Amino acid sequence: MPVRITPSILNADFANLQAEIERIPSADLLHIDVMDNHFVPNLTIGLPVVESLLKVTDKPLDLHLMIEDPDRWAPAYAEAGASSVSFHVEAAKAPVRLARELRAQGARASLGLKPATPIEPYLDLLGEFDMVLIMTVEPGFGGQKFLDIMLPKIRRTREAIKTRGADLWIQVDGGVSESTIDQCIEAGADTFVAGSAVFSADDPDAMVRTLRDRAVNFGRCC
Numbered sequence: 001m002p003v004r005i006t007p008s009i010l011n012a013d014f015a016n017l018q019a020e021i022e023r024i025p026s027a028d029l030l031h032i033d034v035m036d037n038h039f040v041p042n043l044t045i046g047l048p049v050v051e052s053l054l055k056v057t058d059k060p061l062d063l064h065l066m067i068e069d070p071d072r073w074a075p076a077y078a079e080a081g082a083s084s085v086s087f088h089v090e091a092a093k094a095p096v097r098l099a100r101e102l103r104a105q106g107a108r109a110s111l112g113l114k115p116a117t118p119i120e121p122y123l124d125l126l127g128e129f130d131m132v133l134i135m136t137v138e139p140g141f142g143g144q145k146f147l148d149i150m151l152p153k154i155r156r157t158r159e160a161i162k163t164r165g166a167d168l169w170i171q172v173d174g175g176v177s178e179s180t181i182d183q184c185i186e187a188g189a190d191t192f193v194a195g196s197a198v199f200s201a202d203d204p205d206a207m208v209r210t211l212r213d214r215a216v217n218f219g220r221c222c
């Protein structure tokens with residue numbers, strides 16, 4: 001199973017984002033956390049910064065919208081050139097319509113779930129999406145402890161994808177590090193967001209490679 005490491009810039013130096021991104025050439029995608037201080041109790045960046053980032057990197061941008069009213073705002077990120085757009089099912093009014101709109105714009109559509117939100121009500125909608133983002137911390141802040149009680153949800157999502165013969169990535173977001181990535185891949189995740197683990201490392205790019213090697217090797221052996 002191919003694995004992808006998507007460093008979150010939430011823990012990067014926001015005054016020097018271009019330089020921060022250039023420190024992680026091994027990243028598969030760049031994970032951009034958009035927070036509106038309504039859906040989550042934190043405020044980060046929005047469309048103008050994303051548009052600026054798109055001008056200074058060739059890496060695919062993996063947008064994670066932790067905002068109210070994604071039905072209104074998500075298409076603007078796809079239009080700007082985001083490679084994937086995750087929106088939260090807890091906030092979307094018409095998730096299927098929005099996923100179709102994002103796909104029609106050429107972006108991968110991704111369904112985000114907070115820790116307390118079960119996957120079961122959405123299993124029949126999986127064909128409308130390219131990725132499921134399973135939060136393994138309460139959304140809002142980097143540097144939190146990985147919630148291992150989310151592992152069964154990852155497992156059930158992988159089983160449902162297999163049963164349906166669907167082709168979706170499963171992204172885990174929150175507390176992913178050298179000590180938690182094995183559990184995530186064992187449960188069936190293939191796409192890993194890592195913020196503080198990468199940006200607090202002395203060598204962020206080496207950490208990206210370490211995380212990928214761990215995931216690849218664990219996937220091979222176990």
Ligand SMILES: O=C(CO)[C@H](O)[C@H](O)COP(=O)(O)O
Pocket residue numbers: 008010011031033064137138139140141142143144173174175176193194195196197
């Ligand atoms: O979505 C997020 C928080 O809401 C972040 O992407 C996530 O927490 C990454 O940071 P860390 O790896 O430090 O947990």
